Structure formats: structure tokens, C-alpha cells
Amino acid sequence: MEKTNYKPLILCVVFLVIAVIGCTFWTKWQSRPLLGNTDAEICETIDRMGRGRKEEIHLKHVEDREVDGYTYRCIFYESVENEDYPQLVMFRQGEDGNFIWYEGKLSRFSHVYAMPDPPDTQVDVYRFSLEEEFYYFCYVTGEDVAYLTDEAGNAYPVGEERPAFLTFLPYWDNIYTEYLDAEGNPLW
Numbered sequence: 683m684e685k686t687n688y689k690p691l692i693l694c695v696v697f698l699v700i701a702v703i704g705c706t707f708w709t710k711w712q713s714r715p716l717l718g719n720t721d722a723e724i725c726e727t728i729d730r731m732g733r734g735r736k737e738e739i740h741l742k743h744v745e746d747r748e749v750d751g752y753t754y755r756c757i758f759y760e761s762v763e764n765e766d767y768p769q770l771v772m773f774r775q776g777e778d779g780n781f782i783w784y785e786g787k788l789s790r791f792s793h794v795y796a797m798p799d800p801p802d803t804q805v806d807v808y809r810f811s812l813e814e815e816f817y818y819f820c821y822v823t824g825e826d827v828a829y830l831t832d833e834a835g836n837a838y839p840v841g842e843e844r845p846a847f848l849t850f851l852p853y854w855d856n857i858y859t860e861y862l863d864a865e866g867n868p869l870w
Contacts, residue, residue, distance in 0.1 A: 718755050718773035718781035725759075727783055728771060734761035742768050743821070743847045746775075749812060755781045756849050758821055770808045770819055786811050803827060805861060809853065816853035822846045826869055829862040837862070 716727040721741055729736035743758040753775040758768045773781035803824025809816055820830060820838075823845040830838045832854055840846040861869045 716783035718757065718783070724757055724773075727773075728757075728759065731771075731783065733769065733771065734759070734763060738762040743845065745847055745849055747849050749817075749850055750815075753781075754784065754812070754850075756819065756847070758847060768806060768821055770810060772810060772812075784812075805830075807859070817849075818851040818853055820848040820851065822848070826863060827861045828864040829866070831860045831862060 716730060717723045718727055721744075724741060724744070725736045725739045728734050728739055738761045740760045741757065742760060743756075745756050747754055747756065755773040755775070757771045757773070759771070760768050772784040772786050774784040776782050803826040804822075805827060806821040808819040808821075810819060811817075822830075822840050825844065827840050829840060830848065830851075832838075832851075834854065836852075838848055838851060840848065863869060
């Protein structure tokens with residue numbers, strides 16, 4: 683009576699199991715979350731998303747804010763393609779504490795106020811959606827602007843440090859923003 687040799691079959695099955703597990707881990711690693719924990723990871727993520735080349739990205743402002751129980755990381759950056767017009771991207775903190783790329787929609791950008799002569803003041807306004815809610819983000823340079831006000835009369839102080847970044851301002855339909863100096867006088 684002849685014995686059947688199962689050794690090659692068992693080795694083949696073990697090899698296939700190892701290959702499947704290895705391919706699964708490789709695929710998971712390749713599609714790992716896009717992180718925004720450090721400046722280097724932020725730049726790499728922006729590059730991987732096709733929004734600028736990593737070596738040409740200059741981070742201007744990074745700020746974390748909590749909205750509806752989530753912590754968001756707002757990143758203002760310039761690159762060679764958008765010099766002097768900073769771009770806004772967003773990350774959201776996951777359960778593990780990592781900041782993961784957030785695919786909100788940047789639906790509005792406007793360079794609303796600019797005074798190129800000294801003190802080189804400008805205000806850039808962005809509208810970003812977070813889970814169907816819209817918020818304004820204002821980036822203010824120069825010394826003239828001290829407050830932004832909306833049509834409801836709410837005043838948003840720009841702050842002491844410049845450039846200043848005002849985040850998650852409530853969205854109002856017909857944007858009517860005034861730019862006030864420290865004494866409350868309109869700038870234009």
C-alpha cells in the first residue's frame with residue numbers, strides 16, 4: 683500500500699495563507715490614513731492629495747479647534763503655485779489621536795480687502811463645509827484690521843499677533859463684513 687505525501691500540499695497552503703496575510707497588511711499600509719500630526723506629515727499629505735509639492739509648501743498657520751465634539755486642524759499654507767494667496771486645508775482628529783485628512787469642501791475664497799502699501803494689510807476669507815455646516819475662516823495680515831463684524835452686529839476681534847487666523851466663524855447667507863480698526867471705525 684502506497685502512502686500519500688501531504689507535505690507539499692500543506693506547505694503550499696501555509697505559503698498561500700502567509701501571502702494573503704502579507705498582501706492584506708501591505709495594502710493597509712499603502713492606504714494608511716493621511717496624517718497631519720507634524721509639519722512634515724502635513725506637507726506630505728498635501729503633496730499626496732495633489733494640492734502642492736512637499737518641498738515647495740510653506741506652512742503659514744496651523745491651528746486646532748473643537749467643533750461639535752470633533753477636533754479639527756486648520757492649515758494655511760503657500761506653495762509655488764499659490765504664492766501670496768494662502769490655501770486652507772483641514773484635518774480631523776480620529777479616535778486614535780491622529781489627525782486625518784478631512785474632505786470638506788472649500789467652496790469660497792476671496793481676497794476681500796487689500797492695502798498693498800505699508801502696513802501691507804489684507805484679509806482673505808474662506809468658506810468651508812464641515813458635515814453640511816458652513817463656517818468662515820479669515821486670514822488677516824497687517825496692523826489695520828482689529829475687528830471683523832457681520833451683518834448681525836457680532837464683532838470678532840482679530841487679536842494681538844499678526845498674521846491672525848479667525849476660524850469657525852458662523853456662516854451667514856449674505857456676507858456683509860466690515861473691517862474695523864481698534865477704535866471701531868470702518869476701514870473702507
